[in-house]
Amino acid sequence: MEQEGKNKVNGMEVENGKRETGSRKGVELAMRVLALVLTMTAAIVLGVAKQTKVVPIKLIPTLPPLDVSTTAKASYLSAFVYNVSVNAIACGYTAISIVILMISKGKRSKGLLMAVLIGDLVMVALLFSGTGASGAIGLMGKQGNDHVMWKKVCGVFGKFCNQAAASIAITLIASVVFMGIVVLDAMKLP
Numbered sequence: 001m002e003q004e005g006k007n008k009v010n011g012m013e014v015e016n017g018k019r020e021t022g023s024r025k026g027v028e029l030a031m032r033v034l035a036l037v038l039t040m041t042a043a044i045v046l047g048v049a050k051q052t053k054v055v056p057i058k059l060i061p062t063l064p065p066l067d068v069s070t071t072a073k074a075s076y077l078s079a080f081v082y083n084v085s086v087n088a089i090a091c092g093y094t095a096i097s098i099v100i101l102m103i104s105k106g107k108r109s110k111g112l113l114m115a116v117l118i119g120d121l122v123m124v125a126l127l128f129s130g131t132g133a134s135g136a137i138g139l140m141g142k143q144g145n146d147h148v149m150w151k152k153v154c155g156v157f158g159k160f161c162n163q164a165a166a167s168i169a170i171t172l173i174a175s176v177v178f179m180g181i182v183v184l185d186a187m188k189l190p
Contacts, residue, residue, distance in 0.1 A: 024184065024187075027184065028101070028181065028184045028185075029098070029101070029102075031177055031180055031181050031184070032094055032097060032098050032101070032181060033098065034177055035090070035094050035123075035174055035177045035178055035181065036091055036094040036095055036098065038170050038171075038173055038174035038177060039087045039088075039090040039091040039094060039127070039171070039174050040087070040091045041170055042083075042087045042167045042168075042170040042171045042174060043084050043087035043088045043091060043167075045163055045166055045167040045170065046074050046080055046083055046084050046087075046134070046163065046164060046167035046168075047074060047084045048163075049072075049073070049074045049080075049160050049163035049164055049167070050071065050072065050073045050074075050160065051071070051072050051157045051158075051159045051160035052069060052070070052071040052072075053069070053070055053071075053072075053156055053157060054067050054068070054069050054070075055067070055068055055069075055070045055156060056068075070156075072153065072157040072160040073160075074164070077137055079133040079134045079136065079137040080134050080137065080164065082129075082130055082133050082134070083130040083131070083133065083134035083167065083168070083171060085130075086126045086127060086129070086130035086171075087127070087130065087167075087171060087174070089123075089126060090123045090126060090127055090174065090178070093119060093123055094123070097116055097119060097120075100112070100116070101116070110189070113185065113188055113189055114189070116185060117182065117185040117186065117189070120178055120181050120182045120185055121182055123178050124175060124178045124179055124182060127171055127172075127174055127175040127178060128175045130171055131168055131171045131172045131175060134164065134167070134168050134171070135168050138161070138164050138165060138168055141153045141154050141157075141161060141164075142154045142161060
């Protein structure tokens with residue numbers, strides 16, 4: 001016996017007089033694959049970001065500067081580590097959700113839909129928080145902060161800063177894609 005309000009018409013499930021076409025499922029799958037690729041790319045780009053430079057440091061004004069080899073890595077800043085971790089978590093979750101949705105095909109219960117929706121909402125929150133945290137530190141590196149005497153580092157470590165900025169932008173795009181997925185998930189619930 002089928003649930004109230006649901007019927008089968010030409011082999012397709014009809015709910016409240018509307019057919020759920022394969023195009024919506026195809027769009028959701030495409031968006032999940034896009035989210036998977038974006039989160040993986042963002043994690044890799046920031047995770048491997050590293051640049052070493054020789055920086056002149058003047059200890060005493062009357063002496064010549066001392067050349068010191070300095071390295072910038074994402075693992076040196078907790079906000080960047082958080083962003084890499086969030087992207088890795090979102091990537092793993094997306095892979096699992098794709099598998100779950102492919103296995104369950106047309107037999108999706110309200111409980112499964114709600115679990116996936118909640119998971120997607122958590123990923124939105126994590127990705128936006130990762131973007132905010134790493135964006136704030138990235139801005140600090142680009143502009144410096146005169147109040148606490150932090151110098152601009154992007155003038156010295158340009159390649160590293162560009163990789164961090166690219167990863168932050170990709171994470172922001174992934175956040176927006178997950179927002180779209182949440183909207184699609186919410187439309188499936190009655």
